[in-house]
Structures are given as C-alpha cells and as structure tokens.
Amino acid sequence: MSAHDVAVPAAVEGDGARPSGRTYGVLLAVLVGVILVAPYFLYPVFLMKVLCFALFASALNLLLGYGGLLSFGHAAFFGFASYISAHAAKVWGLPPELAILSGTAAATVLGAVFGALAIRRQGIYFAMITLALAQLIYFVSLQSEFTGGEDGIQSVPRGVLFGVLPLTDDRTLYYVVATIFLAGFLLIFRIIHSPFGQVLRAIRDNEPRAISLGYRTVQYKLATFVISAGIAGLAGATKALVFQLASLTDVHWSMSGEVVLMTLVGGMGTIFGPAVGAIVVVSMQNYLATLGAWVPIVQGIVFVVCVLLFREGIIGVLSRWTKRPL
Amino acid sequence: MRAEAILATRDLTIEFKGFKAVDGVNLNIEQGTIHALIGPNGAGKTTCFNLLTKFLTPTKGTILYKGRDITALKPAEIARLGIVRSFQISAVFAQFTALENVRVALQRRRGDSFDFWRSERVLTRYDREARELLEAVGLADYASVRAGELPYGRKRALEVATTLALDPSMLLLDEPLAGMGHEDVDRMAALIRHVSTNRTILMVEHNLSVVASLSDRITVLARGKVLAEGSYATVSSDERVVEAYMGGMHA
Ligand SMILES: Nc1ncnc2c1ncn2[C@@H]1O[C@H](COP(=O)(O)OP(=O)(O)O)[C@@H](O)[C@H]1O
C-alpha cells in the first residue's frame, strides 16, 4: 500500500503539538524580569495581591483548562487556607513559613475530601457539587468562633521568615510572595508538561478512549483536583499574611466566580492566561474602586465583552495569532 | 462451553427501561479466531461491546474471560486484562499528533504515567516503538500530523495502531470499515488479518464480503437475541437470517 495516495496534511510545528521549549524559556525569563522590577514602579501590596490571585487562577486553570473540570467552589480552598494560615500565625504564633504551610496542607486535605465526593460527576453536576460543598465551608466560617465570623481574623502578624527575615517591610514581603508564586507557577507548568499531564490531556480530549486503553481516569482527575486545591490554598494562605487578614470575602461564592472569571479572561488552558486575567481583574478592581457599587457591573460588562470578542481569552487569542501554545 | 473459549457470556442481558437491548446472549469466542457479530441496525451489537468492556453494566448474566468471571470489573481493568476495544465512531485523541496517540498507549503499558514531577521529554523514549507501530498500519508519514486532521480511514488505522501498542490478547472492533472508501477497506481488512495472528478478534461489521473472507465464525444478532451462529455458509443460508436482513438491514 502506498502511504502517499492521500495528501499528507501539514505537520504540526516543531516536534508534535508541544511548543518549542525556547518560546517558554523566553517568556518565563520575561516574567521573572517583570516580577523583579515591578515593585519599583507599582505598589508592592497591589502587586502581591495580583500575584496571589495569579497563583489562585493558575491553580484553577490546572483543573479547568487541563483537566476539563469546572470547579465553582475553589474559594473554599483559598479561604479555608487563609483562615488556617492566619490562625496559625496569630493564635499559635507559628512563623510565616509554617503558617503558610499549615494553610496549604489544610486546603489539600479539604481538596481530597471534596474531590472524592465530586470527581465522578460530569459537567454542570460537578460544578454544582463543588459549589454546594464550598457553601458548606462558607456557613461554617460564618458561624464558627475560630474564624471571627463577620470580623474575620484581623491583625495577623507577618512574623519573621525562617527566624531571620522580618516581613514587616512590604518590599521584602513582596519578594517572598514572588518566590512563592514562581514556585507554584513552575510546579503547575511542570505538571502540565509531564507524563501525568500528557495523560490528563488525553482524558480531557477523549475520556472513554483513555479508559479503553486501561487508564483509571478517576485517579488522574482526583489527583489534579487535590493538587489544584493545594495550590489554591497556598495562594490563600499567603494572601492572609500579606493583608494580615482572613475574612469571609475569601470563602464567599463570588470569590469562586471571580477566579473563574480571571481564568476565562486570560485564557483557560494556556499557561500564562490566568496570570494575565488576574492582572486585568485585580487592576480593574483597584483602579475603578472609586466607582464603588459600579465595580461588579463594569466587571460584568468586561466579562461579557471578553466572552463575545475573544472566547479563548487574551492569551488564547495571542496563542492563535502566533500559532504557538502560550 | 468449549474448553478453548477465551471470552464467553452466559445469559447476558441488559434492560433499558423495560426494553431488552441485549437479551439472554450466550457467546463463545474461541481463542485465536476472528469472530464476527452481525445483525441489523439496532440489534444490540454495540450494546454487547459496551457490556463486554463494562462500559455498561448488565442487568443479568455473566462474562467469563479465560474461565474467570469478569462481570464485576471496571472498564479500565478489562483493558488491563488485555481486552481492548475500538469505538463505532472513531476514537482518537484529536489534539495529539499520531505519534502521541500511540505513545499515550505505550506509556500506559509501561506504567510511568503518574509521574507529574518529570518532564514529558522522558516520553521520547517511546518514539521508536511508536513509529514502528505507525509504520505497521501505513501511517509512517503521518507521525507528526494532528490526529483530528487525519482523513477518516487514517484515523481508524491510527486507532488500531494505538490499540496494538497495548499488545492486547483480544481486540473488539466496532464497525472498523464503516464510512471507508474502497481502498481504505482493503487496507483495513488486510490489517485486521495481519494483527489477528496470535490474537482473538471480535468484530462488528456490516460489510458482508469482508466478514465472509475474514471471519472463522459468525454470530447473528437480531432484537437483542442470537438468531444464528456458525460459519458464513451456515449462517447465510439460514432462513431466519435472510428474513431479518430483508426486514431492515442495510448491509
Ligand atoms: N444507553 C441506552 N439507553 C437506552 N437505549 C439504548 C442505549 N444504548 C442503546 N440503546 C438501544 O439499544 C438498541 C441497540 O442499540 P445498539 O447496540 O447501538 O445497536 P447496533 O450496534 O446493533 O446497531 C437500540 O434500540 C438502541 O436505541
């Protein structure tokens, strides 16, 4: 038989569907460069907020963009971790690194529980169960004493990192937060471009086929859910120390919606999209703050415009124009 | 039950809201044969496949593989036993290149698929074997083409290559020739014959001339029940089979 009897469609650029490592290398270098110089131009606290949400959105994107699962309850992990982190630093007097670690661990465990309950559901049912479970956490946070109810946990001490580096200075804390962000971001990058990530993509692409090849797909999805919850927790735990506050805002369902929004605006299923989405949304909230009650409305309009104009999100569109995965 | 049956069913039945799509089916697939499952549309052939691979759970009946009761297993476990199916609608990973499609199967067999801390570059170690498999199904030139962009016949060939990567002892092929042009049909029929060496194949197919030339044994299904069974000569001369085909089969 001749292999040439049908025209061979154009091969995908480079070695298969994977991008050249060089594109990513350059973009990562640019990212690190921007992160290093940013505090000389913008307020460190604003930047730290952006970084926390960028990490949060990247964690959600791992699940949504690469696992194909829409969680509408990720605020539970973000907010729960921030309560634990704040409590650990303030009440237990733990140093910041252990406070953040406690929050992250708590979110990971919570993720395992929620994941085990939700992971077999598909599509909208999965979103609804995650939302319902997150609402449970919200009501517990509202009622229980440990969270401080409506007041939240205030005046959380930032402490001294590893017993040597006081974090009271915003600029110092900024570089710590930037390091945490980069660590989380690179972890996600590695997961996506690992043998595990390859299977995850196969499952998202065609789950029955993956099963018929012998993959226990539920295990892969559950692992992704737990990792995603853990990293969302890392972001929340860090944010509690930055703002020295853990509050109901962070466990509220609207927070879950906001992080989905960031991911969609930036481009789900792209590496850099969620971070870009976080920059857009957080900037909007900050610079439009004078509009008061109008902020959510403006935000809603931006969202609708985004969805209508570029459904793949900002980075998704760029990725299509430049013909390379970003 | 013949001693050499590799896959057998006893009274296999599934009911959808009172409607028996598969009704008391007893199958005996002999080791090393090509066994065809034919019948009019809606006879329950695909449902049978779904039951055998546990994508559906039978209401009643048992499935035996090499004498072992596998009725309670999950679909992924069935695949791990060496029973691998194809789908009526071709099933490839559309976003992956042809090479990656085969690789993802090789990767499963080797079992390093949970490594999330390593670079996917380690997967290049499967490239050589994956290329050999692509070559075996005539896809050598398509290795770096995205599977979604392959012509239909090539997609089916890729599906076979991916399946073969698992080196299954048994293949279940659901209408492997459907929607193919002449040339593709001949190529695929030759391929099926080629891969049947040392393997058992259960195949649903409407192309009766291919069924006649390929299969050792044929089971005819109609309205969920086994209508006839035997060689092509036996089955094709059976009155009830002829009747069932007149009454609605487009083959
Ligand atoms: N999940 C299901 N729910 C209800 N009815 C089904 C389901 N799957 C198949 N059927 C019915 O079972 C019958 C057999 O279908 P199928 O096995 O696809 O036939 P074949 O593959 O032989 O053409 C059809 O009448 C179909 O409508």
Ligand SMILES: [Mg+2]
């Ligand atoms: Mg069918």
